[in-house]
Amino acid sequence: MQMGWRAYNLTSDGQHGLGNWSEDQLASYLSTGVASGKGPASGPMAEAVEHGLRYMTQEDIAAMVTYLRSLPPIAEGPVAHPMPSGGAGALDAVARRGEGLFAQACAGCHLPDGQGRQSAWAALGGAHSVSDPAGDNLVQVLRTGTALETAQGRVFMPGFSKAYTAEELAAITAYVTAHFGNTQTDIKASAFKN
Numbered sequence: 463m464q465m466g467w468r469a470y471n472l473t474s475d476g477q478h479g480l481g482n483w484s485e486d487q488l489a490s491y492l493s494t495g496v497a498s499g500k501g502p503a504s505g506p507m508a509e510a511v512e513h514g515l516r517y518m519t520q521e522d523i524a525a526m527v528t529y530l531r532s533l534p535p536i537a538e539g540p541v542a543h544p545m546p547s548g549g550a551g552a553l554d555a556v557a558r559r560g561e562g563l564f565a566q567a568c569a570g571c572h573l574p575d576g577q578g579r580q581s582a583w584a585a586l587g588g589a590h591s592v593s594d595p596a597g598d599n600l601v602q603v604l605r606t607g608t609a610l611e612t613a614q615g616r617v618f619m620p621g622f623s624k625a626y627t628a629e630e631l632a633a634i635t636a637y638v639t640a641h642f643g644n645t646q647t648d649i650k651a652s653a654f655k656n
């Protein structure tokens with residue numbers, strides 16, 4: 463854990479780690495902070511991309527991909543789920559409340575289907591953060607926001623702690639993890655307090 467953010471499993475395990483990422487997805491994520499179908503880098507990972515990785519040569523990125531590929535699989539940490547096709551199924555009352563709040567607060571940038579408006583960085587499907595039952599990075603991104611300087615300009619998400627109550631933010635996490643990550647979470651309002 464780094465300042466409340468979780469660094470996800472980077473080993474070649476297919477479910478917990480990066481084993482089912484293609485070479486192109488890995489290279490894209492490292493050098494631009496986003497990979498199609500895998501979500502964006504945010505928080506400290508976005509900073510690593512912004513300040514270092516995006517200046518590396520293609521050869522160095524390729525060498526890093528080879529290195530990541532070589533890490534023996536370890537089945538530890540949350541599993542990254544692909545976005546459920548056809549939605550998450552029945553939502554409980556809290557997640558339904560979150561659905562309404564998502565339409566209001568989030569869909570302007572992420573679109574109701576999570577595909578992202580204008581920028582690939584706002585595509586949520588496949589992001590590890592939305593299928594982590596503990597929701598550490600989801601909580602962090604909602605509390606503090608995140609930003610990343612890209613070749614196409616700056617992409618940015620504000621924090622929501624001032625505009626929404628802790629209960630509302632917990633409801634949003636219940637919806638986001640169910641709908642985009644096919645994962646039931648029980649992230650409490652207290653995660654958004656103090």
Ligand code: HEC
Nearest residue numbers: 502503504508567568571583589591608609610617618619
């Ligand atoms: C102003 C546009 C904007 C709004 C509003 C916004 N986001 Fe984002 N969000 C982004 C962008 C851009 C990124 C990628 C940022 C990055 O790569 O650093 C992102 C990233 C994310 C991520 C991915 C984090 C990760 O590391 O996998 C999640 C989850 C997320 N947003 C959820 C939400 C939710 C829930 C809301 C509503 C409460 C919301 N966003 C509102 C623009 C926005």
